Amino acid sequence: MRRSRTSSRTDEFMEFATGRAGHLHRSACLLTSGDTHLAEDLVQETLSRMYTLWGRMSRIDNPAAYAQTVLVRTFLTHRRRYSAAERPLADLPDAPVPWNTDDPALRLALLEALRELPPKDRAVVVLRYWEDRSVEETADAMNVSSAAVRTRSTRALAKLRERLGGSLAELITPA
Template sequence: MRDDERSSEFVAFTRAHRTDLMRTAALLCAGDEAFAEDVVQTTLTRLYLAWGRVRRADSALAYARRSLTHVFIDEARRAHRRRESVVADPALSLATEPAVAAPDPATRELVRAALASLGPRQRAVVVLRHWHDLDVAETARILGCSTGTVKSQNARALAHLRAQLGSLDLLPLEVW
């Protein structure tokens, strides 16, 4: 494949799916937009370098989501991420979010704070299972673990979220 053909295919893929990848990353990063942007940029760099494999995959978007999830988990494990504590200015974070049906900003912040209190793998399971509506087997494949692990991580994460969020009715998940 010629470099200009590879580049044009990659640019077309990025234009078509960057918003989806950013939303997924923002959920994984519990609303930390800067961290989400870093995760997406790292993912896109890796995808470009492996574009030959990506374009041969059954679904380039599924490949990208799997790569994004792996980048997030790798970055979240790094010691410098655990030491940093980002305190977002709600006025700034709401101003930079893409225009979607506007849920209650206070509820959005509560959900993001609850997501942030989950560990990286539990957060990844919740986002993949409940935001992307993937089944247990596909979530396990993306995370490289067993279906039992996905089920147990999901159960623990949901119990934690219920405890954190109390009686809020957060379905549908557009609040996220």
């Protein structure tokens, strides 16, 4: 009886992980400014943390939103942990990000602009505008105040506007 309950939980988690992995990966790609390898690592770390909590998930109303919160916190922890130790030697070409867009110039411009934002500002932009979360949900996910989210959001959007300027309008092709 106990074995069937454990396998049932494992099956439920596998179904959840399979259904959410793509969405988590897309969010992680945005958080990492297109670094697909780091995005994969973040998703794996997120799913492993979710698996350890899966037996207690009945207390969590929305496991998908909780997984997004775990992803953002994992990203922020990773940035703090490795920010001083790891330095890229050169920008090497990487595989294209597998997003559904027909305009690679726009995608690259946005990723480059996101890459220039500090990690916490980038997380706010991704949560607020990619994940379409409220200020309060974003604050909860990042473990900061709502005022900090509003401040970071204003600052990040100003930096993006400054960085992209009029070039964004040139990259958007009318449908």
